[in-house]
Amino acid sequence: xxxxxxxxxxxxxxxxxxxxxxxxxxxxxxxxxxxxxxxxxxxxxxxxxxxxxxxxxxxxxxxxxxxxxxxxxxxxxxxxxxxxxxxxxxxxxxxxxxxxxxxxxxxxxxxxxxxxxxxxxxxxxxxxxxxxxxxxxxxxxxxxxxxxxxxxxxxxxxxxxxxxxxxxxxxxxxxxxxxxxxxxxxxxxxxxxxxxxxxxxxxxxxxxxxxxxxxxxxxxxxxxxxxxxxxxxxxxxxxxxxxxxxxxxxxxxxxxxxxxxxxxxxxxxxxxxxxxxxxxxxxxxxxxxxxxxxxxxxxxxxxxxxxxxxxxxxxxxxxxxxxxxxxxxxxxxxxxxxxxxxxxxxxxxxxxxxxxxxxxxxxxxxxxxxxxxxxxxxxxxxxxxxxxxxxxxxxxxxxxxxxxxxxxxxxxxxxxxxxxxxxxxxxxxxxxxxxxxxxxxxx
Numbered sequence: 079x080x081x082x083x084x085x086x087x088x089x090x091x092x093x094x095x096x097x098x099x100x101x102x103x104x105x106x107x108x109x110x111x112x113x114x115x116x117x118x119x120x121x122x123x124x125x126x127x128x129x130x131x132x133x134x135x136x137x138x139x140x141x142x143x144x145x146x147x148x149x150x151x152x153x154x155x156x157x158x159x160x161x162x163x164x165x166x167x168x169x170x171x172x173x174x175x176x177x178x179x180x181x182x183x184x185x186x187x188x189x190x191x192x193x194x195x196x197x198x199x200x201x202x203x204x205x206x207x208x209x210x211x212x213x214x215x216x217x218x219x220x221x222x223x224x225x226x227x228x229x230x231x232x233x234x235x236x237x238x239x240x241x242x243x244x245x246x247x248x249x250x251x252x253x254x255x256x257x258x259x260x261x262x263x264x265x266x267x268x269x270x271x272x273x274x275x276x277x278x279x280x281x282x283x284x285x286x287x288x289x290x291x292x293x294x295x296x297x298x299x300x301x302x303x304x305x306x307x308x309x310x311x312x313x314x315x316x317x318x319x320x321x322x323x324x325x326x327x328x329x330x331x332x333x334x335x336x337x338x339x340x341x342x343x344x345x346x347x348x349x350x351x352x353x354x355x356x357x358x359x360x361x362x363x364x365x366x367x368x369x370x371x372x373x374x375x376x377x378x379x380x381x382x383x384x385x386x387x388x389x390x391x392x393x394x395x396x397x398x399x400x401x402x403x404x405x406x407x408x409x410x411x412x413x414x415x416x417x418x419x420x421x422x423x424x425x426x427x428x429x430x431x432x433x434x435x436x437x438x439x440x441x442x443x444x445x446x447x448x449x450x451x452x453x454x455x456x457x458x459x460x461x462x463x464x465x466x467x468x469x470x471x472x473x474x475x476x477x478x479x480x481x482x483x484x485x486x487x488x489x490x491x492x493x494x495x496x497x498x499x500x501x502x503x504x505x506x507x508x509x510x511x512x513x514x515x516x517x518x519x520x521x
Contacts, residue, residue, distance in 0.1 A: 102316065102376040103368065105199050108207075115208035116215050123219045126239045130223070134236055146230035149238055156241035157224050163248055164217035171210045174255070178203075178262060185266050188398075190388040195374070196265055196274050206251075206258040213247040220244050268403050272386065276410040278375040279382025283417060286379070286426050286441065298332040298353035298438060305350040305357050307343045312369040314341050316377040319428050319437060325362045326436035331355040334438040339378045343369065380442045383450045386411050394458040394465065401464045404455065405519040408465070411451040412472035418447060419480045444480075448487040456495050460502045463512035464519035466495060471515035 104110050137146050182197050197203060223237040264270045314337055326333045332353040337343055349367065352358075373381050386407045393403035423444050428437040442450070452469065459465040473492045477485055499512045 102374065106195070106374060108198055108204065111204035111208045112211050115212040119212040119216050120219070122243070123216060123240065126243050127223055127235065127237070129239045130237055131235045133238065134233060138231070143230040146233065146236070149236045150228060150230065150233065152238065153224060153236050153241070156237070156244075157221070160217050160220050160241060160244050163244065164214060164221065167210065167214040167217065167251075171207075171214070174210075174258075175207070181262055181266055185271070188392075189268060189271055190385060190392060192372075192385050192388065193271055193275075195372075196271060197262075200261060200265065202254070202257050202261045206254040209247065209251050209254050213244070213251050216240075216244055216247055268389070269406060272389065272406055272410050275382050275385050276413060279379075279414055280417065282375055282377065282379055282382070283414075283421070285377075286421075287428055298334060298435070301334070301351040301353055302331075302355060303352040303357035304336075304348045305352065305363065307345055307347050307349040307367070307369075308360070309345065309367065309369055311344040312342065312371055313373050314339055314343050315368040315370045315374050317368070317439070318366045319377075319439070321366050322363075323428050323430050323436040325358050325366070327430045327432075327434075329355060329358050329362070331358070332436055332438065335440060338440045338442065340373045340381060377439075380447060380450055383411060383414060383447060386414075387451060387454050390455045390465075391458060394455070394462060401462045401519065404458075404462070404465050405468045408455065408468050408472055411455075412475060415447060415451055415476055416479050418444070419476060419484065423447070444484050445487045448491065452491045456491060456498070459495065460498045463508075466499055466512045467514055467516040468519040469495060470513060471517045474515050475517075 134146065134149075137143075137149075178197075182194055185197075186194050220237050220240040220243075223235060223240055225233050225235055227233045265274075316339060317335060322333055334351040334353060336348050336351055343349065350357075350363070373384075375381055390404040390407035390411075392398055393400040393407070423441055426439040426441050427435045428439065430436045452473075455465070456469060459469055470492065473488050473495075477488050477492075480488065496513055499509055
């Protein structure tokens with residue numbers, strides 16, 4: 079497992095590091111894909127129109143007016159189809175996405191508001207919306223290309239290629255609509271939502287660099303300068319690692335990020351500590367820090383556990399009372415912690431091409447991750463033997479996987495859960511049943 083994650087981390091880092099922040103920020107927006115599709119359809123339409131004009135001119139040069147007459151009759155039939163598609167497409171878009179917004183609202187209320195990001199980041203959702211709008215724009219453009227002249231000798235263009243392109247876009251829209259409905263229904267199922275959260279979390283863990291040397295190797299000395307945060311207040315979403323490494327290498331220093339990814343920062347608070355020289359200029363550090371209104375998966379190792387814990391807590395609330403969902407969240411919490419059980423934590427060291435450490439990025443430690451995954455769920459597990467049994471089984475599994483120095487927080491949570499159940503159980507038999515490890519809870 080660890081060798082696979084190291085290999086994947088090195089390959090992914092070399093392939094995506096420079097463009098990763100931009101790529102992740104665009105995935106968190108919903109406007110880019112539809113806008114790009116509508117701009118692209120203008121280019122495609124212009125090319126199709128030029129091809130139609132070339133076809134008409136070639137037939138006129140060959141005096142093949144019979145073929146042109148057949149194309150004009152085809153154009154009359156195609157115009158009716160294109161007009162019907164154009165008038166129905168916007169209504170179709172409005173109905174489909176109105177229903178989708180209701181589905182998103184229901185999912186956020188049932189699971190956690192943070193799962194809305196899964197819908198926003200869904201590639202099939204963006205592709206569907208983009209193709210729908212592109213099809214509508216294309217129909218408007220094609221309608222402007224129909225010539226009112228019926229004489230084959232005087233006609234300037236017959237939108238033959240454009241009409242075929244419109245029909246292809248309609249077929250693509252119908253295919254994407256089926257895929258979109260399937261994807262939306264999957265995202266409304268809690269098992270798929272939890273699996274998506276786990277997948278994103280594994281991606282973050284795999285992208286973390288693996289330090290070499292001892293635990294204190296290449297750690298910077300005392301700070302020689304500090305760089306305060308001068309932007310707007312908000313959540314530290316991510317940092318441009320490649321750019322910060324280049325800046326540190328150019329100035330011959332080591333930069334250390336003081337807050338963790340996911341912390342809320344306000345103007346004036348220390349953001350970067352500089353080791354080994356003066357602080358780089360503001361211009362050099364421009365566009366290296368991203369601050370937003372909410373946390374993202376990108377570079378945030380604890381955000382997945384935070385969401386899984388939120389889902390479990392909501393499932394165990396008296397309003398929902400769904401311990402099976404909490405057990406499913408615990409399954410993924412245990413899976414994530416097992417994957418991180420032997421990985422170096424606390425800090426991610428990013429090196430330049432020469433192998434020198436240039437950026438130190440703090441990440442949650444093992445104890446913090448265990449507390450994040452179990453503390454709040456453990457407090458609500460009392461009175462739900464299905465949850466307490468699954469948590470005990472998960473803790474026992476992790477105790478078999480972790481090295482000896484990481485057993486303490488697991489043993490602490492196991493003992494606290496046992497004490498809580500002992501205090502609340504009305505009968506010894508009930509307490510013994512609630513404290514019997516079971517990977518399915520009760521089955």
